Amino acid sequence: MTKRWKITIEYDGRSYAGFQKQPDIATVQGEIERAIKAFCQQDIRITVAGRTDSGVHAQAQIAHFDLDYRHADGGARLINGFDLAKAINAHLMPQPISIIDAQEVDDDFHARFGAKEKQYTYRIINRPYGLALDQGRAWWRKTHLDVETMQEAAKVFIGRHDFTTFRDAECQAKSPIRTVDDIQIEVKEILNGQEIIFHFFGMSFLHHQVRNMVGTLTLVGEGKWSVDDVQKALDAKDRKAGGPTAPADGLYLVSINYT
Amino acid sequence: MTKRWKITIEYDGRSYAGFQKQPDIATVQGEIERAIKAFCQQDIRITVAGRTDSGVHAQAQIAHFDLDYRHADGGARLINGFDLAKAINAHLMPQPISIIDAQEVDDDFHARFGAKEKQYTYRIINRPYGLALDQGRAWWRKTHLDVETMQEAAKVFIGRHDFTTFRDAECQAKSPIRTVDDIQIEVKEILNGQEIIFHFFGMSFLHHQVRNMVGTLTLVGEGKWSVDDVQKALDAKDRKAGGPTAPADGLYLVSINYT
Numbered sequence: 001m002t003k004r005w006k007i008t009i010e011y012d013g014r015s016y017a018g019f020q021k022q023p024d025i026a027t028v029q030g031e032i033e034r035a036i037k038a039f040c041q042q043d044i045r046i047t048v049a050g051r052t053d054s055g056v057h058a059q060a061q062i063a064h065f066d067l068d069y070r071h072a073d074g075g076a077r078l079i080n081g082f083d084l085a086k087a088i089n090a091h092l093m094p095q096p097i098s099i100i101d102a103q104e105v106d107d108d109f110h111a112r113f114g115a116k117e118k119q120y121t122y123r124i125i126n127r128p129y130g131l132a133l134d135q136g137r138a139w140w141r142k143t144h145l146d147v148e149t150m151q152e153a154a155k156v157f158i159g160r161h162d163f164t165t166f167r168d169a170e171c172q173a174k175s176p177i178r179t180v181d182d183i184q185i186e187v188k189e190i191l192n193g194q195e196i197i198f199h200f201f202g203m204s205f206l207h208h209q210v211r212n213m214v215g216t217l218t219l220v221g222e223g224k225w226s227v228d229d230v231q232k233a234l235d236a237k238d239r240k241a242g243g244p245t246a247p248a249d250g251l252y253l254v255s256i257n258y259t
Numbered sequence: 260m261t262k263r264w265k266i267t268i269e270y271d272g273r274s275y276a277g278f279q280k281q282p283d284i285a286t287v288q289g290e291i292e293r294a295i296k297a298f299c300q301q302d303i304r305i306t307v308a309g310r311t312d313s314g315v316h317a318q319a320q321i322a323h324f325d326l327d328y329r330h331a332d333g334g335a336r337l338i339n340g341f342d343l344a345k346a347i348n349a350h351l352m353p354q355p356i357s358i359i360d361a362q363e364v365d366d367d368f369h370a371r372f373g374a375k376e377k378q379y380t381y382r383i384i385n386r387p388y389g390l391a392l393d394q395g396r397a398w399w400r401k402t403h404l405d406v407e408t409m410q411e412a413a414k415v416f417i418g419r420h421d422f423t424t425f426r427d428a429e430c431q432a433k434s435p436i437r438t439v440d441d442i443q444i445e446v447k448e449i450l451n452g453q454e455i456i457f458h459f460f461g462m463s464f465l466h467h468q469v470r471n472m473v474g475t476l477t478l479v480g481e482g483k484w485s486v487d488d489v490q491k492a493l494d495a496k497d498r499k500a501g502g503p504t505a506p507a508d509g510l511y512l513v514s515i516n517y518t
Contacts, residue, residue: 008450010391057392060450082387089389098391100450128341130348132269132357133316191267191319191359 002068005084006105007046009061012096013248014136018054019061028052028097032063035091040069049111049256050118050204055136055248060100062256064111109258117181117257120200122214123250127193138195139214139250145221147187147196153220153227154183154198156234157213163206164237166216168245171207176237178206183213199254208245216243261327264343265364266305268320271355272507273395277313278320287311287356291322294350299328308370308515309377309463314395314507319359321515323370368517376440378513379459381473381505386452397454398473398509404480406446406455412479412486413442413457415493416472422465423496425475427504430466435496437465442472458513467504475502 011028021029029046036044049062069079079087081102088099123138124145125131131140157166157180164176179202186197198217200210216233219225225243233241270287280288288305295303308321328338338346340361347358382397383404384390390399416425419438426435440460447454457476459469475492478484484502492500 012392012394059392085388093389094394096391096394098389100386100388100391127359129344129359130352130357132355132359133271133318135271135353135355 001078002066003078004064004066004105004107004109005081006062006064006103006109006111007085007088007099008101009058009063010098010100011058011061012136013052013054013056013058013251015096016054018056019048019051028058028061029063031092031095031097032088032099035088036065036067038091039087040067042067042069047111049115050253052251052253053208053248056251056253057137058253060255061253062111062115062258064105064109111256114258115203115256116259117201117203118205119254119256120205120210121252121254122198122200122210122246123252124196124198124214124218125190125193126196127190129192136249139247141218143222144193145196145218146223147185147194147221149223149227150196150217150221151185153217153225153230154185154213156227156230158183161234162237163209163234165233165239165242166209166212167206167239168208168212169239173206176206178202178204178209211246211248211251212242212244214246214250218246219243260337261325262337263323263325263364263366263368264340265321265323265362265368265370266344266347266358267360268317268322269357269359270317270320272311272313272315272317272510274355275313277315278307278310287317287320288322290351290354290356291347291358294347295324295326297350298346299326301326301328306370308374309512311510311512312467312507315510315512316396317512319514320512321370321374321517323364323368370515373517374462374515375518376460376462376516377464378515379464379469380511380513381457381459381469382509382511383455383457383473383477384449384452385455386449388451395508398506400477402481403452404455404477405482406444406453406480408482408486409455409476409480410444412476412484412489413444413472415486415489417442420493421496422468422493424492424498424501425468425471426465426498427467427471428498432465435465437461437463437468470505470507470510471501471503473505473509477505478502 017025019028046063046065085099085102125138126141160179181201184199188195276284278287305322305324344358344361384397385400423435443458445456
């Protein structure tokens, strides 16, 4: 009997050319499908909630797949979530990808189309001195960023808008209209600087949308742009009117909500 | 004129065979002294607050050294802390070591002998599924650990004791007597488990003392040892009476206080 499985995946994006499978290059999807095949000898295609780019991390990416698998020992009992995750992980080790949850779900569960809200987090280490523990895990910005004005400017993005200015030229989404439910900016004091953590909430985001919004907000934080400049950029509906794309290093897919 | 400098160092311990310089192998001290020489052509020996073992991380290690250096440009003005840190970092890049502060200090400042209190943190990811983002950055423990009983057992270590049971056989300290000022255990909920963060405070610790205390506390957390067993182990003054040494991965030197 085929069951549909929902798996939750944690990964360090630095080792992969993004989530989506590509020939002859390590990707998160490619590695997981290889690991599934290694344990059950089946060619399974997984469907992911949101593809991430090269270098982008996930604390809890979601994917689903259908599998007919029975334990060989002691008859034909169906595999449970714990054993399934363990079996896939055994073939992923020591790579920085881990299946951290596996749940049997209804046949109509869809990782991508069923997602109601996603949370992405973007980390900036803002200090004059370079990164050691956070290399590849955060964006290093030397110049002091004013968080209060970035918070003000972030309000421009909240709500339903045409985000053409903030989508990548290669974005394949049919519509540039997206709804940003909320943006929260958290600040932690660190030696000689601050860590700035942006939290983005929305049902879905365009390609590079979060990174382009962060890049633009840092222009405001540096005092190069006003809040009004951000509004004008959004209104322009032209990628060339937007700020730079923040690097993948600081971006984390944090959670996906289905209810 | 020679000045004494106090530098604060962040590093990812995974890339180094510990802090202390060794021939033909990358160490944090070796790399920093190489970087100092690269920028000022002087053989400088740095003195560190607390040597860390291979794989142990630092958020704010402290070292001092004496240097007579003047900017060549525009006369002979003395270098400032910001430029000094930047110059060393330029020769450390892209290694995961960063000088995150440099301060001119009095000639009697001593990174090691002047330290009044150190804080070490130890991270455990306690869940059935393996590590991805925290590989080499935390200790993975599959079995559920009871934090309340570990907190109770940690009290055994607080205060002035003979820590022979918890020092490494190779520890070179003259006395096994140390004072643990405090141990705090923080818990964060994570998917299918918990992150446990131990905070240790004390003027100094013996070789492997923190890792041996953590290893022993996990025996209590698993229910294999009682709080009383920890007391007996401490009283035995015998390394063989203690629990296992927790791996370096989870250990961070967090701060050193000089006042």
